[in-house]
Amino acid sequence: MLKQIAPGATLGILGSGQLGRMFAIEARRLGYGVHVFSPDQNTPTGAVADREWSAAYDDFDALDEFARSVDVVTLEFENISTEALNRIEKKTPVRPGSKVLEVAQNRLREKSAMQSFGLPTAPFAAIDSLETLKSKLNEFGGKGILKTASWGYDGKGQQMVTSDDDLASVWESYADAETILEGFVDFTRELSILGIRDANGNFDCFDPIVNVHANHILDVSLAGPGLFESKTIQAARDIVRTVMESLDAVGVLCVELFQTSTGDLLINEIAPRPHNSAHLTIDAHYCCQFAQQVRAICNLPLGSTKLRQPAAMANLLGDLWPATGEPNWSKVLAVPEIKLHLYGKKEAKPGRKMGHLTALAESVDTAETFVRNARQSLLL
Ligand SMILES: Nc1ncnc2c1ncn2[C@@H]1O[C@H](COP(=O)(O)OP(=O)(O)O)[C@@H](O)[C@H]1O
Ligand SMILES: [Mg+2]
Known part of the structure; x- marks a missing residue:
């Protein structure tokens, strides 16, 4: 059994966007310190971290110092070279490690790996x-x-x-x-499944989430009872478990799936980190994906993946921003079913993920209507 990295320790994160920010918030809630490392300054994660390291991902001296300053390293961004990860791993555990990243960084290696685990892909x-x-x-x-x-x-x-x-x-x-x-996969719908695994091999996962894309970017995600037949839920759970165990992945890992007209699941891609589609777990589940990431990399008991209430999430892209100023947030802040999350990004650009809304309701359909209407109201 690997030892717990107890609250009070310092967690390092590679990558400084919104995923790192939400991870840092959960880490702090549990009493951990957070250091973030990326080439940028004044980042969404840096704003909520104890220390922001700004250096290139191949600046090995800076990586050494960063590694010495933290007790464990995780990531929110998978395109970090395996050389850089190996360098950090000499001093501090990196979860997930370089082996997982090597597979996830390249679609050919990724799909070949999935096939070698006996899993179906496009x-x-x-x-x-x-x-x-x-x-x-x-x-x-x-x-x-x-x-x-x-x-x-x-x-x-x-x-x-x-x-x-x-x-x-x-x-x-x-x-x-x-x-x-x-x-081309003529899918009937897209879904994602998020697994959580610690370094001792303990595993759990959330139920699958339905994803709707617009212009190749995730637009809306849905979670709740009745979305999937139980055999589909089981098949998705088996897939993410096989992926995590075969890769010995530690932390949180998302598998994006296509469901075909025959009900079968095909793997689209994997992301060895929290995922946009599971942002709704912050408001809708007992223990969200970011809190699970903290627990998994620190060998704490994993949290409950149980859903509290049916939910829908809608991304807020920079396209919603007026030419000057901010959208009229009072429109959504006044709605009790709606939770607003903003990532603190300085500049809104078309296609840039600036925040998201989550709606909770008695049914998934109602939650979806709430969240779409709330987002639309920002344009009025
Ligand atoms: N082989 C495919 N068949 C049908 N649609 C696809 C296929 N590959 C990707 N897509 C569509 O494009 C989206 C983005 O592709 P993906 O491979 O997940 O790239 P990204 O890394 O940009 O998320 C998918 O979620 C899906 O909607
Ligand atoms: Mg994708």
Whole structure:
């Protein structure tokens, strides 16, 4: 049994956005200190941390010092080099470790790993020439999504392609990067499942969450009874458990899934950290994903994953911001069912995640209506 890292210790986090911020808030609630490390300054996480380290992720001297100043390191951002993580791991445990990150950073390695664990994914192939693009697209039924293997998020670096497209010109913009083609999955809906695992192997997970995307960015997430058949819930639980155990992942890990018309689940991608779709756990569940991350990396008993009330979450993107000033928050602050979360980002840009709303209600449908109406009211 690994020892507990008890409250009073200092937790380090790599990455300084909203996920780090919400982690830091939960860590502080439990009496931990928090240090954040990223190349930026005056960040959403830095604003609520005890210390903000601003240095490049490959500044090994700074990483050494950071590692010495904390008792355990976790992350909110998966694109940190394995060299940097290995360097930190020499001094301080990193949860999840470099092995997990190596898989999650690259869509080809990720999908191959999932298959090697016996888990279903969308059909995929590595593409290194126009000829392979054409032949694989044919094999996948003439419709697919071309993605850069690394560095993509919120739909960046990806494009739908069909055999009728001018593939030569599409390929030109991908030829310099490692590229993957995925067969287009005609899913009936998207869901995510979040697992929690500590270094002693204790595991739990939330029930799956329904996700609705708009312009390739998560828009609305839903949680509550009746969304899934019990066999789907069990299948999703088995998937996230297999992924975490096979990768020996510690902390919180999200598996994004497609559900097909036959009810089957296919893995889209994994994120070895808290996930936007589970922000509703802050208001709707006994112990939220960020508090679970704190508990898991510190070997504390895991918290209850039980739902208190059906819930819906809507993202607040920078597009909602007026040309000057802030949206009229009094519109949503006046609604008792609505919780407002803002990330303290200085500048609103289209597509940038600035905050989210969660609605709690007697049913998921009502919660969804509340949250969509509340967000819409900000535009009036
Ligand atoms: N193979 C696919 N078939 C159908 N839709 C897809 C496929 N891959 C991605 N998408 C759609 O694009 C969204 C973003 O893709 P994803 O691979 O999750 O990238 P990101 O890292 O940007 O989240 C998915 O949530 C889904 O809606
Ligand atoms: Mg995704």
